Amino acid sequence: MVERILPARHDAPLHGVAATRRLEARALAAAPSPPLMQAAGAAVERLALALAPHARHIVVLAGPGNNGGDGLEAAARLRRAGRPAVVRLCGDPARLPADAAASLQRAREAGVPFIEPSALPALGAQDLLVDALLGLGGAARPAQGALAEALTLLAAQRAPVLAVDLPSGLDGDTGQAALGALTVRADHTLALLTLKPGLFTGAGRDHAGTVWLDRLGVDGLGLVVAATGPEGPAEAPTAWLRGAAARRSPPTLPALDPRPGDEAPRVPARGAAATIRRHALHKGSFGDVAVVGGARGMLGAAVLAARAAHAAGAGRVWLSPLDPSGARLDPARPELMLRRTTAWTADTLRQATVVAGCGGGGAIAAVLAGLLTHAPRLVLDADALNAVAADAALRDALRARRSRGQASVVTPHPLEAARLLGCDTGTVQADRLAAAARLADALGCSVVLKGSGSIVATPGETPWVNGSGTAALATGGSGDVLAGWIGGRWSAGLALPVPPDLHELTAEAVWTHADAAERAGRPLLRAADLVEVLAGVGAGAHGAANGPDGPDGA
């Protein structure tokens, strides 16, 4: 079955290239029928017909490997169904892998025309280009010859593009556009067998368009998501795609034939679905958040964080500006309590969830050591992260918190992550999952690596790739809102009968923050407006941004 994945309505396991290759080998060994490539061709045919039912031309660009084989198989099937499919083959027919060679034979038998680029028909909006040039085997070396010609031609066309498995040139593990400007920008991508992390982070979303998935009938083997099926334990996901919180149970197929001693399915636990604001609770039940930031000229960042923490359902929010001449009141939100850190009581630090660094400037460094030592729950953002990056003693203090049972979340954007890792932004963006995991391990805390497809990594946990959000968030202050929102969700979550663990609550907060922006439906959402949209989510059930459930079928 072909199902639509984005917008992400539910969590889904993501498998990188190596995990997918292992899965493929196991599926082939289990000999599902029909063979995988025929199932892949059928899936491409089905989606192509759904997307372009009135196409006058369906042009399949087929590459030199098995991705090309999928395209050839689809062309054969489309032609047999009387559809106007033609193929441009960019590879030596004599050197195709065995399955692709068999699909080439079937395409020839079906009467598929093989065309030269000069014979390419003029394509319109109702037509379809199928990108079956490179998939999992695409390598980051300059494309040449017929392949380069096809990629250039594809980039110049106006017709919608359906990419098979991956947009050609997109790295399935990292979401890097490995072929630069020639990396295909698809309108739709049909992932086969597995969803690859690279479709959802870095440049992935811009290149993949709408993502669809067909598992090619291997679901029943229990290789993808069940803990144990007839073919043994499932292939552990490389990461999870974070989807809507509406679906409470993870996408687990029941183990078909559980054996004695089998472990329970290894899937991320979701927070309890309990309504957070039960009748007999009071403001003290929802915890306190203290926001420390807002150095001279940057008070707004701290105000945004404090407002977001309050919108998230924290019982009381203190705003502690670092600018001594700073405001004493947020007139739009008088419920925020402005109190310098020097006026904190011992209880403030013992009980509050502290959000530090938003607009903190250089002044945050002076208070950071105390916060790192005493705050039981700490969210570090922006200048707090820069201070930690610049000072080995602060880094050690952050790392030491975990062994004392003090939990921390850091929320770097790629440049802040690069400073913390001692590398450049390009290195972080080249492999966002790896960079976030490295940082989580180095600092012993949960990491939110922000940007398109934010990564949430925690030591010992399978990372999340956030499935919500758009560039409507690419505006000053939305990161401050996120830091406050995480702090507020953390604090309010303490009122739940079973508070979610740090990895889960961080992923939930990241998802709801970006989903709110997406649902606002504006091309750009200013940060203070984002807080107001979030306020409609924060006070209800934890993770209550419930979209409609269930996948769309095609």
Ligand SMILES: NC(=O)C1=CN([C@@H]2O[C@H](COP(=O)(O)OP(=O)(O)OC[C@H]3O[C@@H](n4cnc5c(N)ncnc54)[C@H](OP(=O)(O)O)[C@@H]3O)[C@@H](O)[C@H]2O)[C@@H](O)CC1
């Ligand atoms: N695995 C699965 O689960 C399933 C896989 N299936 C399908 O198979 C696909 C994987 O097939 P694949 O392994 O044959 O790799 P593919 O992407 O066709 O590319 C390899 C060819 O491209 C060439 N090449 C690479 N980069 C290049 C460059 N920059 N410039 C020029 N040439 C370049 C490379 O040359 P080489 O590096 O070997 O010299 C080789 O000839 C997968 O994505 C899915 O569509 C489904 O059918 C069933 C389930």
Ligand SMILES: Nc1ncnc2c1ncn2[C@@H]1O[C@H](COP(=O)(O)OP(=O)(O)O)[C@@H](O)[C@H]1O
């Ligand atoms: N193109 C995008 N797609 C999805 N989310 C984005 C995009 N651009 C920014 N964001 C989100 O917006 C927030 C921006 O944070 P940050 O860069 O720290 O901004 P600021 O420092 O101005 O508050 C992060 O949550 C980030 O993930």
Ligand SMILES: [K+]
């Ligand atoms: K492709």
